[in-house]
Amino acid sequence: MNFWLILRLAIRSLSRNPGRSLLTALGIIIGIAAVIAVIAVGQGASSALRNQISSMGSNLLVIFPGSSQAGGFRGGAGTQQNLTQEDSEAIQRETHHLVALSPVVRGGAQSIFRENNWATSLQGVNPDYLRVRNWDLQEGDNFTEADIRSGTRVCLLGNTVAEQLSPGESLVGKSIRIRNMPFWVLGVLAPKGSTAWGQDQDDVIVLPWTTLRRTLQNSRFNNFSQIIISLDSLDNLDAVRAEISALLRQRHRIATGADDDFTITDMTEITQTITQVSTLMTLLLTVIASISLVVGGIGIMNIMLVSVTERTREIGLRLAVGARRRDLLLQFLVESMVLSGIGGLIGMGVGVGAALVVARTNNWPVLISTHSILIAFIFSAGVGIFFGFYPAWRAARLDPIESLRRE
């Protein structure tokens, strides 16, 4: 008998008992649906996280000033005011692999346009900031070095701020008020979405750092909250960190063996952690899904054993009319394979549906890889073969005379 014939006969024999076949396949259906959905959801979630991280800029280095130290008391990171414009210029000048660098001075203020007002955070930076953050302008233009030098009252609005101050109407070329001082809006930034921890990156006003320091904060100091740097490649991350560290230690005259008075952080740690967590989640859920597949397989084995017992006389008859033992082995093996294969197909449908729903409700990208579908199908067929083998072997081992005599 060729394989297609056996397959046809198996399908016919299973369709004689459609209700039972479906119930038998239910375990596999659930198992495969779980595998597909879990992998799709897991991959969707982690890619959503990755997108958010890369929206912040993945090959970024951020330098914070160190903690202040006074007579044994140490403040938190950033409490010291030792990250200066000179440091920034030195790094810009002497470090390799830099793409762009910008100082950041943080602040906050109420912004007002006509009858609307909105409390938001201020980022005092230089024109390169947008390049560092890989951030585009939705409309309008960036400010320039000249604006930095003269501390012009100009600003760029984050998308949320623009939306809040003037819904549906462009603010470019108009004047808004920040702390009751008029500021010229040069541009509106493209939306960037939330960070991985849910902070709205578009709720910000970007302006020249000199303007923020001098005009809004009334400060004559040239120190920064942070310096943010983008690199040409993540591969050079460690080298650049070392270079900057050595440079700042030298500039700040830190003795060998003493602690840094600054901190350099990068995004790789966060990326790694998130990847680890999502890998772990996927692994865990896959284990659960696999267990349900095994349970489904045992269900198939159980019903196939019942079926072999019920069809003992059929088996005896087939042997009498010339079936070889391997024909019977194959017949029952193919039956359980078809059972679990069809279960697998239905399960795929259910799983893809579930994944779509979950992805839709969470706004994740839908990632149903052919890879995971293939794995699921091979798995379900494999479950059929593995758990179908024992019943099939039992069938093939029956004695024709005894089987024919069975009532």
Next chain:
Amino acid sequence: MLIRLENISKYYLMGDQKIPALNGIHLEIAQGDFVAIMGASGSGKSTLLNLLGCLDRPSEGCYRLDEQEVSQLNADALAALRNRKIGFVFQNFNLLARTSALENVELPLYYTPGFTAAERRRRAIELLTRLGLKDRFHHYPNQLSGGQQQRVAIARALVNRPPLILADEPTGNLDSRAGTEIMTLFRELNAEGITLVMVTHEPDIAAYARRTIHMRDGVIQ
């Protein structure tokens, strides 16, 4: 000679007890013969028929079917032999439930290499038509009378055109009219040259055969 049994014995082992079912049987059946086997219950008739049908191997002795020694053949070779040379008819018909008459008749051909679906179907239609079941092709066994079921079973036994038909009490579950029909059919088949060996308890059924063998306690009398 189609069948030649020499000194055939068959024991069943029950624990360490040896239960003899056949004791040194000698039997020759020529091509074209029609033999009825009679005897008391437990005399070994079915055991003998199963041996003839290559469903079982003798404990001792030598069995030549169609000039071929079969008592030493392996299981696959015996299966092929049953498929080509032997048709079985059972007391309880042994048709596959929820399977049409046509498909039941086709069954042995699934295990014969080289048959296409069309050829299988053609042969089954031909035989069922011949056995008067022309308008019962797609009936399931439970939609047929006992006599009709047995005729489907006979069509199945004939489908591979074997030289030998073995029947264990083929009329045992039928009323006398249906039994007579089956026997008339057997006579016809025999007239075409098919060899038949049939176990029966009823003398008037045995009367249809060319000769009758009587068994007692595992020997032929």
